[in-house]
Amino acid sequence: MPRDVTLFALIGLTALALGGLPARAGAQSSAIPALPTPKFSGYVQVRESVAPARTAPD
Amino acid sequence: MRLILDGALPSRFGYRVAVEYEVAGTGATAATVSLRDAFVRWSLAPWSVTAGQFKTPFSREYITSITTIETAERSGVVNALAPKRDIGVMGEVARGTDASLAVGVFNGEGQNAAANRDSTLLVVSRLTLRPISQLGVSGDLAAYGPDSTRYGGELVLEQSGLALRGEYFEQWRDLANQRDRGWFGVATCRIVPWLQLVTKEEAYEHPVAKGTVTQRATTFGANAELPGGRVRFVLDAIDRRQERPPARQTLWIAQLQARL
Numbered sequence: 001m002p003r004d005v006t007l008f009a010l011i012g013l014t015a016l017a018l019g020g021l022p023a024r025a026g027a028q029s030s031a032i033p034a035l036p037t038p039k040f041s042g043y044v045q046v047r048e049s050v051a052p053a054r055t056a057p058d
Numbered sequence: 059m060r061l062i063l064d065g066a067l068p069s070r071f072g073y074r075v076a077v078e079y080e081v082a083g084t085g086a087t088a089a090t091v092s093l094r095d096a097f098v099r100w101s102l103a104p105w106s107v108t109a110g111q112f113k114t115p116f117s118r119e120y121i122t123s124i125t126t127i128e129t130a131e132r133s134g135v136v137n138a139l140a141p142k143r144d145i146g147v148m149g150e151v152a153r154g155t156d157a158s159l160a161v162g163v164f165n166g167e168g169q170n171a172a173a174n175r176d177s178t179l180l181v182v183s184r185l186t187l188r189p190i191s192q193l194g195v196s197g198d199l200a201a202y203g204p205d206s207t208r209y210g211g212e213l214v215l216e217q218s219g220l221a222l223r224g225e226y227f228e229q230w231r232d233l234a235n236q237r238d239r240g241w242f243g244v245a246t247c248r249i250v251p252w253l254q255l256v257t258k259e260e261a262y263e264h265p266v267a268k269g270t271v272t273q274r275a276t277t278f279g280a281n282a283e284l285p286g287g288r289v290r291f292v293l294d295a296i297d298r299r300q301e302r303p304p305a306r307q308t309l310w311i312a313q314l315q316a317r318l
Contacts, residue, residue: 038065042076042318043125045059051309 060094061318073098074112093170094143108148108162111169114141115148115160115184116198117225118212119242128246128254129277130294130311134262135240139208139227141182141200143169148182158186166202178203192217198227205233219248238264254281256294274299288317 064074076095097110113121117140119132146164165171166180179202186196194214201207210227224243231237240262248254258277263270279294292313299306 033068035068036066038063040061040063040318042059042061044316044318045124045313047130047311047313049309049311051307 062095067098069100070102071098071100104152106150108150109146111143111145112148114144114146114164114180114182114200115150115162116140116182116200116208117210117227118196118214118223119225125290125315125317128244128256128281129258129279130292130313131296133225133240133242133258133260134273134275135227135242135260136225138262138264139210139229139238139240141166141180141202141208144180145169145172146180156188158184160184176203206231221246236265238262240264252283252285255279256281269302272301290315 059079060076061079062074062076064072066072074095074097076093077091078094079089079091081089093111095110095112097108097112099106099108115121117136119127119136120140120142124132141164144164144166146162148160148162150158150160152158161183162181164180164182165174166176166178167174180200181202182198182200184196184198186194188194192215194212194216196212196214198208198210198212200209206229208227208229210225212223212225215222222243222245224241226239226241228237228239240260242258242260244256244258246254246256256277256279258279259275260277261272261274263272265271275296275298277294277296279292282291283289284291292311292315294309294311294313296309296311297306298309
């Protein structure tokens with residue numbers, strides 16, 4: 001039996017998140033509500049490293 | 059450069075997507091763009107469930123953003139032994155800031171690998187306790203089939219701008235009958251609100267064909283934050299030593315981080 005459960009769970013949770021739980025069986029679908037504005041963030045990183053040649057220990 | 063988009067969805071759901079653009083300084087390799095985080099999270103305090111690709115809950119130094127940890131690089135033992143980003147499902151429960159427990163089941167194939175090729179699951183868990191505000195204790199456990207069990211612990215002491223933090227990890231491989239282990243300890247002192255001095259000692263011991271290699275490193279550094287708290291300059295001097303074959307290297311790292 002395939003044990004790739006995580007992909008299955010991801011699809012299920014995503015479907016619930018986007019569609020929401022139905023109020024009752026047979027209920028008519030309503031218009032999709034507008035989503036809150038996403039928050040944008042992140043960072044920029046610049047690195048410079050200097051490493052002299054490896055040497056044998058003293 | 060990392061760009062992150064997160065927000066709320068209906069029915070107590072939220073989401074986060076993080077993409078990284080990375081350029082190697084040598085110019086010999088092409089720049090890469092890779093997906094880091096892509097998950098949805100359902101939360102109903104004190105519970106939450108996360109599904110998708112995200113950091114496995116193992117080691118504070120690994121799950122803490124590189125923009126927040128005290129040194130420019132993570133410790134050698136964390137880079138070597140901590141499970142990294144993976145695709146899976148994780149449940150969490152927290153009691154304020156006093157205690158939290160996270161247990162996750164992952165494919166164990168690493169980031170951006172959608173299929174579970176060996177049909178073996180990686181189980182990762184982390185328990186954090188903070189009995190008083192100055193003291194934190196954590197335990198980590200990761201099991202990947204019968205061949206790899208990783209465990210570790212963490213101790214944090216904080217008081218008045220001074221902090222001591224240490225983690226210890228081991229990995230046991232049943233089939234190879236091998237044990238990797240290592241630790242690190244870091245001490246920080248905030249001299250003034252914008253300047254922090256750091257020193258770190260670390261060791262990582264792992265078996266090779268003939269015997270065991272032990273790598274040690276000592277770091278001295280300073281972190282300066284510019285007004286506004288969005289720009290940080292990190293300067294580290296790292297002395298790395300290795301036994302068998304013997305080698306020693308001093309590395310200087312200067313790093314500038316700007317949070318968007």
